[in-house]
Amino acid sequence: MTLLRRTKMEILKLHLKNAKRVIERTYTAPFLAHNPMEPISCFAHITDEKAFFVAPIQIPEMMKQNIVANLDIKPEQLEMKLARMGGGFGRRAYGHYIVEAGHISKKMKAPVKLIYTREDDMTNGIYRPTYIMTYKAAIDENNNVTALHVIGGGFPESPLHENRFPAGAIDNYLAESWELPTNITIGAYRAPRSNFNASAEQSFLDELAEAVGKDPLDFRIELLKKAKANPVGKNNDYDVSRYMGVLQLLKEKSNWGSPATKNAKRGVSAYFCHASYAAHVVDVTMKNGQPYVEKVVTAMDCGFVVNPEGAKNMVEGAVIDGIGNALYGELLIDKGDTAQKNLNNYRIIRHREAPKKIEVHFVQNNIDPTGLGEPPFPPVFAAVANALYKATGKRLYHQPYLKELNKQKA
Amino acid sequence: MAKFQLKINGKQLSVDVDPSTPLLWVLRDHLHLVGTKYGCGAGACGACTVHLNGNALRSCQLPVSAVGTQAITTIEGIATSETEMHPVQKAWLELDVAQCGYCQTGQIMSAVALLKRNPNPTEAEIEAAMTGNICRCGTYIRIKAAIQKAAKSTTK
Incomplete structure (x- = not known):
């Protein structure tokens, strides 16, 4: 008799085949344009002796070689001064506009101030890729999740972080990626990949909790307890205790179980990325068929908080950015061009659409500080979707959620 | 090109520009009042807001020729005094x-x-x-x- 050695995929298939129930859901998100308030700009003056630039850029070190190579100058000729940035969000991680201004100055033999119009920026962007993710879970007769298969893909990269929660918490876990090339220019956008990975994963976990008859917040804590006591696999890249810590703090501070805002329905979500842990409870209401996030309670673990007021402001901004992109964010490509070219039809969240209140609670510890601009952003999307499910009875799988809500209504 | 007398932050200032130039670019490029910002050029973002006779207005949408004798206030002109902010x-x-x-x-x-x-x-x-x-x-x-x-x- 030969010993039968099954692949991970075969074992998974067997579980899915023998499961009492299988839940399969697919999530999508569109391209996004960064639209920092200050359009792209650069001052360049290239002479025989010197290449002088003044520009706002996120990662100047990374650009040095690029500028030197593209403009055919010697490294010691390069002088670059940094200007304050009117927003970045990833848009200013790449210095193509510095090279462009340099070329113009070289050709003109004159100092040049290059300012993109909003249309230039939005039609020649480096967009957040479009992503697709499918989750499939097996549930046995005792309401245990016995297997999980996730396959994530996108144009031109996969959003999946395969060793993140719930990896480690579920037996028979398999994560796969695919990628297809595209000639649409893409780049980093606030919490790259995670900004979609979190929305799909945390929406699916919410639906899974409901399927097994558990409270969504307690369900996540239970999974983490298992990952701590009996971790599945060896490559899990998050700290289980700190992940559980933000959920426990959130549960306490949000008075989970009772809606804090009148007529509101609540949704929860959590995520780990850029070395920090974030969790949100959002309260949504529907007014005249329009969704509004009234209040958000956030728990963060980003290690030691150096500047509490600045940190709080950063989290508030990430939450509002997340709500805006979850509900409205969408850049469509039509016949090789962007359908949206300016802020008249590319929607960014505005005053009256912002929540009335955001409470931010930091886990107090003395761990070295970690990311904060990015980590609170990804989990907002699913918290909004999960709350909207409670408010409307409709699960939302496709971003932007407002469009999806309107589609379901029609 | 044409000459315009503008009343900005309580001062009379003159510029020689194309009459269709939006007030925003007259302020920024010709008068170097760069506190007023360009965001979209379409009146959709509010970054270029100034006051015309005390009312908020998107300066990217107003050709300089339409200003006439009306009073313009920019961010540089709202402080209570030289030493006190608004x-x-x-x-x-x-x-x-x-x-x-x-x-x-x-x-x-x-x-x-x-x-x-x-x-x-x-x-x-x-x-x-x-x-x-x-x-x-x-x-x-x-x-x-x-x-x-x-x-x-x-x-x-």
């Missing part, structure tokens, strides 16, 4: 409103115009008056709190 500016600093700061000129100009015509606005009135001003960093909650703080400091 109450709205003070509230902004006290509540640490800004992140990147780029939209804040326009936000402050809209807020000052609002409080001038409505010294004690409700939350809904603030939202309605400020919804034309986008803040990409998402500082809306602090903007609203700063407007309420400034309203209190001037109406008590």
Whole structure:
């Protein structure tokens, strides 16, 4: 008799085949344009002796070689001064506009101030890729999740972080990626990949909790307890205790179980990325068929908080950015061009659409500080979707959620 | 090109520009009043907000030829005196409103115009008056709190 050695995929298939129930859901998100308030700009003056630039850029070190190579100058000729940035969000991680201004100055033999119009920026962007993710879970007769298969893909990269929660918490876990090339220019956008990975994963976990008859917040804590006591696999890249810590703090501070805002329905979500842990409870209401996030309670673990007021402001901004992109964010490509070219039809969240209140609670510890601009952003999307499910009875799988809500209504 | 006499921040200033030039670029490129910002050029973001006779207006949408003798106020002209900021500016600093700061000129100009015509606005009135001003960093909650703080400091 030969010993039968099954692949991970075969074992998974067997579980899915023998499961009492299988839940399969697919999530999508569109391209996004960064639209920092200050359009792209650069001052360049290239002479025989010197290449002088003044520009706002996120990662100047990374650009040095690029500028030197593209403009055919010697490294010691390069002088670059940094200007304050009117927003970045990833848009200013790449210095193509510095090279462009340099070329113009070289050709003109004159100092040049290059300012993109909003249309230039939005039609020649480096967009957040479009992503697709499918989750499939097996549930046995005792309401245990016995297997999980996730396959994530996108144009031109996969959003999946395969060793993140719930990896480690579920037996028979398999994560796969695919990628297809595209000639649409893409780049980093606030919490790259995670900004979609979190929305799909945390929406699916919410639906899974409901399927097994558990409270969504307690369900996540239970999974983490298992990952701590009996971790599945060896490559899990998050700290289980700190992940559980933000959920426990959130549960306490949000008075989970009772809606804090009148007529509101609540949704929860959590995520780990850029070395920090974030969790949100959002309260949504529907007014005249329009969704509004009234209040958000956030728990963060980003290690030691150096500047509490600045940190709080950063989290508030990430939450509002997340709500805006979850509900409205969408850049469509039509016949090789962007359908949206300016802020008249590319929607960014505005005053009256912002929540009335955001409470931010930091886990107090003395761990070295970690990311904060990015980590609170990804989990907002699913918290909004999960709350909207409670408010409307409709699960939302496709971003932007407002469009999806309107589609379901029609 | 044509010559225009403009009343800006209480001073008479003259420029020689194409009559169709938006006020925004006259302010920035010709008068070097660069506190007023370009965001979209379509009247959709509010970054270029100035006052025309005390009312908030998107300067990217107004050709310089349409200004005439009307009084223009920019962010450079709203302080109470040489040494004292406007109450709205003070509230902004006290509540640490800004992140990147780029939209804040326009936000402050809209807020000052609002409080001038409505010294004690409700939350809904603030939202309605400020919804034309986008803040990409998402500082809306602090903007609203700063407007309420400034309203209190001037109406008590």
